[in-house]
Amino acid sequence: MGRVTVDNSTKSFFSPELIFETDDKALNDRLGGTNTMYLLVEGAGDDAIKDPKILRAIGELQRFLENQPYVGKTLSLADFIMRMRSGYAWR
Secondary structure, eight states, rough: OOOOOOOOOOOGSOOOOOOOHHHHHHHHHHHSSSOOOOOOOOOSSTGGGEEEEEEHHHHHHHOOOOOOOSHHHHOOHHHHHHHHOOOOOOO
């Protein structure tokens, strides 16, 4: 994580008073956010993603990320698997 450099946001080019900025702030306050970041998890072999240890590790990574500043929401295959196994409603 220490090597990740964020350098693609153009939001800082706009005045905070513009409707675009106020709407963006409202979306970030009420939903998962308007900036998306994808992380790719690869395993050593075919179907590695089906390994419960891998899915658990993905869940742990999500919990860690959710506790970081500026992270609004996380979603992964692990969430869908947990939902299918438990039958509980979406969190």
